[in-house]
Amino acid sequence: MPAKLSVNLNAVAMLRNRRDLPWPSVTALGRIALAAGAHGLTVHPRPDQRHIRFSDLPDLRALIDDEFPQAEFNIEGYPTEDFLALVERTQPEQVTLVPDDPAQATSDHGWPFERQGNFLRPVVARLKKRGMRVSLFCDPDASEREIEAARGTGADRVELYTGPYGGRHDDPAGAEIEARKLGITARLADDAGLGVNAGHDLTVVNLPGLVRAVPHLAEVSIGHGLTADALEHGMAATVKRFLAALQG
Structure with missing residues (x-):
């Protein structure tokens, strides 16, 4: 079964926030994406609300x-008490925990699972107790020890950080090297009983290569590249293009 597509709406929200006006509507674009076949929506509300606002979540x-009702809501973020309270109020189907500093422009590395397992374990348990699936942002070349530590947190999935792979958009040989790293890490995760998601700088062009490298991929979360394509093709047509690319 092809990986599911979750449309990240942060870039839409960032465009809206350039003016004190309600457009483009995050909800309206989310509706178009879901109607076109997307399996879910993703947001990453940051403390300064520079793109997604807390008021968008309800x-x-x-x-x-x-x-x-068949779609899923995925909320990403660093697990501060404020963030955890936010997701508990919203009740997304999935929470993706990232190790970002609040000032970071975007996520750019995975958790050091061995070092921060004791921090993550009670957070994961708290979220799962409330019925939410938990995914942890993971480096593309995480070691077997790191993956075992990720499993030890009680998380359901890892989300592979695909930024280095996406960054090789003009270097096919380099992209192939990065894809192999992702494939190795994904196999380790699968062997450990963890589901595998992926996200960051994924496009219609590079998705087939990722699918070949990670054949058991469960879900991709895509925002920047998908939103850029939507400016040219429209949101509905773009979602269909990305769904086709996930066929491999």
Whole structure:
């Protein structure tokens, strides 16, 4: 079965936030994406609300519940108490925990699972107790020891950071090297009983290579490249293009 597509709406929200106006509507674009076949929506609300605002979350939760009950809501973030309270109020199907500093422009590395396992374990347990699937952001070349430590947190999945792979968009040989790293880490995760998600700088062009490297990929979360394509092709057509690319 092809990996599921979750559309990250942060770039849409960032464009909206350039003006004190309600457009482009995050909810309206989310509706178009889901109607076109996307399997879910992703947001990464940061403390400064520079793109997704906390006030967007109830609207997106209601959109899925009322119109697309088969879809999933995925919320990413660093597990501060404020973030955890936010997701507990919103009740997404999946929470993806990232090790970002609040000032970072975007996620750019995975968790050091061995070093921070004791920090992550109670957070994962808290979220799972409330019925949420938990995914942990993971380096593309994580070692077997690191993957075992990730499993030890009680998480359900890891999300492979695909930034280095996406960054080789003009270097096919380099992209192949990065894809092999992702494939090795994904196999380690699969062997450990962890589901495998992926995200960062994924495009229609590089998705087939990722799918070949990670044949048991469960889900991809895509924002920047998908939103850029939507400016040219429209959101509905773009979602269909990405779904086709996930066929490999």
